[in-house]
Amino acid sequence: MFGRRRKRQVPPYDKTGKVPVIRSSICTGEQVAGFKDLSSGRFEELMLIRSGADLLEFTRLYQVEEDEIGREW
16 A cells, blocks of 8 residues: 555557657756657657656657657757
8 A cells, every 4th residue: 555656557659640759948948758740740748858867768668769759949
């Protein structure tokens, strides 16, 4: 009951219709990782990136290479 953590469920990622993207704020420098739908242009936020470790966790969870990830401002 106490002290147990549930494993985080990773939502499925459709590689055919979505592209991994990191959105960065010009003003605050905040970075958010997620997937952008190519047909509608809609961005789905999944994870806040605070450090390189967070970026590595994102790539590990979603089996994405760092060179595949695009940047948007």
